[in-house]
Amino acid sequence: MTDFNEDKLIEEVTTSDYKYGFTTDIEQEFAPKGLNEDIVRFISAKKEEPEFMLEWRLKAYRHWLTMKDPMWAKVDFPKIDYQDVYYYAAPKKKPQLDSLDEVDPELLKTFEKLGISIDEQKRLTGVAVDIVVDSVSVKTTFQKQLKEMGVIFCPMSEAVKEHPELVKQYLGSVVPTTDNFYAALNSAVFSDGSFCYIPKGVRCPMELSTYFRMNAALTGQFERTLIIADEGSYVSYLEGCTAPMRDENQLHAAVVEIVAHKDAEVKYSTVQNWYPGDKNGKGGVYNFVTKRGLCEGENSKISWTQVETGSSITWKYPSCVLKGDNSIGEFYSVAVTNNFQQADTGSKMTHIGKNTRSRIISKGISAGRSENSYRGLVNITKNAKNARNFSECDSLLIGDKCGAHTFPYIEIGNSSSVVEHEATTSKVSEDILFYCSQRGMDEAQAMELIINGYAKEVLNKLPMEFAVEAQKLLAISLEGSVG
Amino acid sequence: MSLLKVENLQAKIEDNQILKGLNLEVNPGEVHAIMGPNGSGKSTLASVIAGREDYEINGGRILFEGEDITDLEVHERAQKGIFLAFQYPVEIPGVSNANFMKSSVNAIREARGEEPLSAKDFLARMREKSALVEIDKSFMSRAVNEGFSGGEKKRNEIFQLAMLEPKLALLDETDSGLDIDALKIVSQGVNTLRNENNAFVLITHYQRLLNYIVPDFVHVLADGKIVKSGGKELALELEEKGYDWVKDHAIEEQTA
Numbered sequence: 203m204t205d206f207n208e209d210k211l212i213e214e215v216t217t218s219d220y221k222y223g224f225t226t227d228i229e230q231e232f233a234p235k236g237l238n239e240d241i242v243r244f245i246s247a248k249k250e251e252p253e254f255m256l257e258w259r260l261k262a263y264r265h266w267l268t269m270k271d272p273m274w275a276k277v278d279f280p281k282i283d284y285q286d287v288y289y290y291a292a293p294k295k296k297p298q299l300d301s302l303d304e305v306d307p308e309l310l311k312t313f314e315k316l317g318i319s320i321d322e323q324k325r326l327t328g329v330a331v332d333i334v335v336d337s338v339s340v341k342t343t344f345q346k347q348l349k350e351m352g353v354i355f356c357p358m359s360e361a362v363k364e365h366p367e368l369v370k371q372y373l374g375s376v377v378p379t380t381d382n383f384y385a386a387l388n389s390a391v392f393s394d395g396s397f398c399y400i401p402k403g404v405r406c407p408m409e410l411s412t413y414f415r416m417n418a419a420l421t422g423q424f425e426r427t428l429i430i431a432d433e434g435s436y437v438s439y440l441e442g443c444t445a446p447m448r449d450e451n452q453l454h455a456a457v458v459e460i461v462a463h464k465d466a467e468v469k470y471s472t473v474q475n476w477y478p479g480d481k482n483g484k485g486g487v488y489n490f491v492t493k494r495g496l497c498e499g500e501n502s503k504i505s506w507t508q509v510e511t512g513s514s515i516t517w518k519y520p521s522c523v524l525k526g527d528n529s530i531g532e533f534y535s536v537a538v539t540n541n542f543q544q545a546d547t548g549s550k551m552t553h554i555g556k557n558t559r560s561r562i563i564s565k566g567i568s569a570g571r572s573e574n575s576y577r578g579l580v581n582i583t584k585n586a587k588n589a590r591n592f593s594e595c596d597s598l599l600i601g602d603k604c605g606a607h608t609f610p611y612i613e614i615g616n617s618s619s620v621v622e623h624e625a626t627t628s629k630v631s632e633d634i635l636f637y638c639s640q641r642g643m644d645e646a647q648a649m650e651l652i653i654n655g656y657a658k659e660v661l662n663k664l665p666m667e668f669a670v671e672a673q674k675l676l677a678i679s680l681e682g683s684v685g
Numbered sequence: 686m687s688l689l690k691v692e693n694l695q696a697k698i699e700d701n702q703i704l705k706g707l708n709l710e711v712n713p714g715e716v717h718a719i720m721g722p723n724g725s726g727k728s729t730l731a732s733v734i735a736g737r738e739d740y741e742i743n744g745g746r747i748l749f750e751g752e753d754i755t756d757l758e759v760h761e762r763a764q765k766g767i768f769l770a771f772q773y774p775v776e777i778p779g780v781s782n783a784n785f786m787k788s789s790v791n792a793i794r795e796a797r798g799e800e801p802l803s804a805k806d807f808l809a810r811m812r813e814k815s816a817l818v819e820i821d822k823s824f825m826s827r828a829v830n831e832g833f834s835g836g837e838k839k840r841n842e843i844f845q846l847a848m849l850e851p852k853l854a855l856l857d858e859t860d861s862g863l864d865i866d867a868l869k870i871v872s873q874g875v876n877t878l879r880n881e882n883n884a885f886v887l888i889t890h891y892q893r894l895l896n897y898i899v900p901d902f903v904h905v906l907a908d909g910k911i912v913k914s915g916g917k918e919l920a921l922e923l924e925e926k927g928y929d930w931v932k933d934h935a936i937e938e939q940t941a
Contacts, residue, residue, distance in 0.1 A: 637775045639759040640735055640768075641789035641845065642796065651788050655779030655828070 233290035239263060242390050245290050249359045249394075252366055262379035262389030269383045275546035276575045276607055277515050279488065287453055289391045289424070348408075352401040353437075355410055358426050361397035368399060372430055376459040376496045376523070384455040384490040384517075392426035392457070400435035400466070409665050411440040425456040431466035433499065438469040440668055452477075454513075455490045464499030464526065469507070471664050473672050475679075476512035481570075483542025486514025493520040494550075497529035497558075505532040506549070507663040509672040511679040514543055519577065521550035524558035524586070531560040536657040536672075538679045539572030539604070548578035548595075548609075553586035553619070562593040565657050568604035569680055575607040580623075584615040591620075597627040598656055600680070650677040686751050688713050688884050689734070689853055695744030695909075696733045703729045705909035706745065711853065714881040718895055718920060719888045721906035722928040727888045728772060730906070731857045735769040736762045749853070764796035766852035770842035770859050777829040782841070783811065785829045786848055793849065814847040818874045836867035843874040850878075855886045860894040872897030892924040905931045 233244050242263050246256040271282070348355050354365060362369050379389040400406050431437055441458075454476070462468050470493075479486025489512075495504035506520035522531025533549035551560035560580065568574040580591045597606035608625050630652055638648035653676050654661065661669050691709040695702065703726045711717055721727050733740050734747060736759040746755045754762055777785065790810075791801040802810070811825060818840045830838050839859050846854055856875070860868055875898050879885060887898060895903075895917065903919040904911045905928070913919065913931050923931065 631775070633775045634777055636737055636759060637771065637777070638785075638788075640763050640771075641785070641849070642760055642763040642793035643788055644758075644760050644792070647788060647792050651780055651785065652777065655777060655784075658779040 233288060235288050236285040237263075237287070237289055237391065241289055245391055245393065248290065249362070251359075251362055254366065254370060255362050258374070258379070259390050259392075262386050263391075265380050266383070266386035266390055269386055271383055272517075275517050275577070276573060276609075277517065277544040277546050279515050279544070282453060282488070284387075290393060348406075351404050351407070353404060353406055354397065354399040356397055358392070358395040358397045358428065361428075365397070365399070368430065369397070369428070372428055372459070372461055373426075374459075376461060376494050377457050377492050382492060385457050385492040388424045388426060388455045388457045388492070392424045395426035395428075395456070397427070398429040398437065398439065400431045400437045402432045403434045404432075405435065406437040409438045409440050411442070423452065423454045423456070425454075425458075427456070427458040429458075429460045429468060429470070431460070431462045431468045431502075433463045434465040435463075436467045438471070438665060440471050440473075440665060442473040442475075442668070442671070452487045453490075454487055456492070458491070458493040458520075460495035460504055462495065462497050462499065462502035462504050462529075465501045466499065467503040467505075468495065469505045470495070470520075471668055472506075472508040472510070473664075473668060473675060474508065474510045474512050475675055477514075478512045478543050478679075479514035479541065481541045483514070483571075486543070487512065488515045489513035489518060490515075491518040493518065494523065495521070495531070496523045497526050497531060497555075499529070500526040500555070501528045502526050503530040503532075505530075505534070505663070507534040507660065508536070509657075509660070509664070509675065510535070510537040510545065510547065511675050513545075516543075516545040516547050518545075518547045519550055521552070522560060523552045523554065524560065524589075525554045526558075527555040528557045528559075529555055530558070533560075533562045533564070534660040534663045535563070536565045536567070536660045536676070537574060537576075538567045538676060539569070539574040540679055541570040541572060543570075543572040543574075545573070546575045546577055548576045550579040551581070551591060553580075553582040553589040553591070556585070556587045556589075558586055558589045560589075560591045562591070562595070563659055564593075564595045565660055566595070566597045566606055567600070567653060567656070567676075567680070568597065568606050569600040571603045573605045573607070575609060577609040577611075579611040579613070580621055581613045582615055582619045582621065587616060587618045589616075589619040591622065593621075593623045595623075595625045596656075597625075598653075599627065599629045646677070649680055653677070653680055687711060687748075688750060689886075690748040691730075691734070691745070692748070693745035694730075694733065694742070694747065696729060696740045696742050698729075698740050702743075703740070703909055704733065707906075707910055709886075709904065709911065711884045711886060713852070713884055714879075715902065716879060716885045716887065716898065716900045718900040718903045718917075719886060719906055719911075720890070720892075720903060720920065720923060723890070725906045726909045727890075727906055728857055731769055731855045731886070731888055734762075734855060735759060735767060760792070761796075763851075764793050768846055768849055768851035768854045770839075770846060770854065770856040772857040772859075772861065774830050774833075774838045774842055776831045776833075778831055780829050781826050782829055783825040786811065786845065789845070790848060810848060815844055817847050817877060818844045819870050820844055835862040836864060839863055839871055840867065840874075843871050847874065847878055851883065853884050853886070854878075855888065857888045858890060859887070860889055860891065868894065869897060892920045895920045907932050 233241055239260060242259050246259055377385050379386055398410060429439060460468050460470060476487035476489060497504055504522050510516060520533055524531050531551050537545050537547050539545045548564060549562050562578055564576050566574040566576055576595045578593060582589045595608050599606055606627055610623055612621055614621060634652060635648055638651060654673050657676060661672055664672055687710045689711040691707055694704050694707045696704040719727055736757060742755060746753050749765060787807060794801060820840060830841060859871060900917050903915055903917060905913040
C-alpha cells in the first residue's frame with residue numbers, strides 16, 4: 203500500500219530519464235573556440251554575407267563588450283566563460299535540397315528518433331518544415347507553394363542574401379542589438395534561423411514550422427528568427443525543439459522578432475524540450491531567449507503560446523509592444539521544472555496605443571528540487587487610453603522541495619485603463635491522487651490527467667498536432683514511467 | 686467463495702487504533718448496510734478496503750474473491766473491481782468528466798487486457814449511464830466535481846459506479862447531504878445496478894437510505910468492531926432505540 207506515499211511519488215517524478223538522450227555522428231566544422239572580432243568576421247564570411255550584415259554584427263559585438271550578464275533573474279549558475287564557447291558549427295556535408303536521399307543518413311536517423319519524419323511531414327501534415335541542425339538549415343519544404351502566394355519562408359542566411367532590403371528594414375527593429383546582453387551576443391554571432399514574410403492580405407494556408415536541434419558538444423546555439431506580417435495578413439508559426447544528452451552545459455541565446463502591421467495577426471507557438479540536465483542537476487541547456495513582437499499597426503494581434511519543459515536554466519520573456527491602436531497581445535505559457543531545473547519566465551506587455559488589450563495566462567509546474575518563477579511586466583503608458591490587461595499566474599507544486607515564485611510588475615500611466623491580476627498556488631493533493639487511483643489509474647496515468655487538466659487553457663491554444671505532442675511532453679517530463 | 690472477506694482487521698492512523706478486529710463477509714448478490722455512531726470506524730473501513738495508505742494495517746487481512754489483497758495498491762484493487770463512492774468527492778480542475786471517465790474506464794480495461802473503448806461506444810455508454818442518475822449532457826464537459834452541489838457530486842459518484850460496473854461497491858455515506866429527491870434518484874440508480882453478480886456495502890448513519898435501498902444484512906459498528914448483525918429489521922430497531930441500545934447490548938453480551 204505505497205500508492206500515496208508522497209516521497210515515492212517525488213522520487214518517481216524526479217527519476218524520469220531524458221527520452222531524447224542520444225547524439226549523432228555528423229562531421230562538424232568548427233570556428234575556433236572563443237569570441238573576438240575575427241570570429242564575427244569568420245561567421246559572416248562563412249555565410250557569404252553582404253557587407254551591411256558584417257557591419258551590423260560588428261556593431262553589436264562592440265556594444266556587447268560594454269555590457270554585463272543580467273543578474274536579476276531568480277536563477278543560480280556558475281558564471282559563463284564566453285571565451286570557452288564555440289560560436290560556429292555546421293554539418294560538413296551540406297545536403298542537396300532536391301531529395302531526401304541526399305541528406306546524411308545519420309541525420310535522417312536522428313529525425314526518426316525524434317519522431318520527425320520529413321517525408322511524413324511533407325506527405326501527411328501539410329506542414330512546411332525548416333529544419334535546423336546545429337546552425338545551418340538543411341531542408342526547406344513547401345517553399346514553392348508558399349512562393350506562389352508571395353510568402354517568403356527561408357533560412358535567415360538565405361534571406362540576408364536574397365531579400366536584403368527586408369532584412370535591413372526589419373532586423374533589429376523590434377529587438378535592437380543593444381537591447382540586452384544576450385540579444386547583443388546573438389546579434390554578433392547568430393548562425394542561422396528562420397525568416398518569414400507574409401505579404402498584404404495573405405492568409406498563410408499552412409502552419410509554418412521550425413524544429414531546432416543542438417547537436418555538437420560545446421556548441422553555442424544562436425538562432426535568429428524574424429517574422430513580418432504585412433497589412434491584413436495572418437500566419438501561425440510553430441517552433442519545437444529537443445536536444446541530445448550532454449554533460450557540458452550548452453549555451454543558447456536566441457532572438458525572435460515579430461512585426462505585425464495593420465490588421466495582421468501572428469500566432470507563435472513553442473514547445474521547448476532541450477536537455478534539462480540529469481537528476482543530480484548535471485548538464486543541461488542554458489536557454490537565454492529574447493522574444494518580442496511589435497504590434498505596429500492598428501487592430502494587429504500577436505499571440506505567444508509556449509510549453510517549456512526542458513533546459514537547466516531558462517531566462518525568457520516573450521513580449522508584445524502594443525503600438526497600434528486597438529492592438530492585442532497575448533501570452534499563454536506552461537513552464538515545467540523538475541529535478542534541479544530553474545526557470546525565470548513570463549511576459550512583458552507594453553501598451554502604447556489606445557484601446558490596446560493584453561492577456562497573460564501563465565501556468566507553472568514545479569517538481570523535484572526545481573525553482574520556477576513567473577516574472578511579468580504590464581506597462582501602460584500615458585497615451586494608452588482605455589487599455590486593458592488581464593493576468594493570471596497559477597503555480598502547481600509537486601512535492602515539498604521545489605519552489606514557485608511570482609514577480610508581477612505593473613506600471614500604469616493613465617486613469618482610464620484597467621489592469622487585473624490573479625494568482626493561485628496549489629499542490630497536487632493526495633486526495634486527488636487517491637480519487638484517480640481508486641478509479642483504476644496508476645500514478646503515471648493520474649499525473650498525466652491532472653497536469654494536462656491544469657494546463658488545458660494553454661494547451662488548447664496550440665495547433666492540434668502540437669497539442670498532442672505537448673501533452674506527451676508534459677507527461678514525460680513529470681513521470682517516472684517513461685525512461 | 687465469498688466476494689469480500691474481512692478477517693480480524695485492525696487498522697490505525699498514527700497512534701489511534703480505529704479498527705479493532707473487524708470481521709465481515711459479503712457474497713455476490715448481497716447488499717450489506719453498515720451503521721454506527723460517529724467515530725465508530727465506518728469510513729475507515731471503506732478507505733482501508735479501498736487501500737488508502739494513510740492507515741496502517743496492524744492485524745488481520747482482506748480477501749477479495751479468495752485472493753489476499755491486503756498489500757495491493759489502490760489502483761490494483763480498483764482494477765479488480767472494487768469501487769468506492771466517496772463521502773467527499775474531490776474536485777479536479779480542468780479535467781472534464783468525460784475525460785476523467787475515459788482515463789478510468791480504459792485504465793481498467795487495459796489492466797484486464799482489453800482494448801480501449803472506442804469513442805463511439807464510450808459516448809454511448811456515457812449517455813446511457815448518465816440517464817440512470819438523471820445527469821444533464823452539459824455535465825460531461827464540466828470539470829470533475831468543480832462547482833457541483835453536494836447532490837450533484839453524489840449523483841456523479843453513482844454515475845461513475847454505473848460506468849465502471851464493479852463487482853463490489855462501497856458507498857461511504859452517499860446519503861449524507863442529499864435532499865429527498867436526490868436520495869430517490871441515487872437509490873433508484875443503485876437498485877437498477879444491483880444484480881446477482883455484484884455486491885454493495887452501504888455505509889450510513891441513518892436508516893432513511895435503507896427505505897429506498899433494502900439491504901439483506903445490517904451490521905452495527907461500534908468502537909472498531911461489528912457488535913451486532915441482523916436483517917433489514919435491525920435498522921428499524923436501531924432507529925427506534927438508538928445506538929446506545931446496541932452498545933449496552935454488546936457490553937452485556939461480552940460480560941455474560
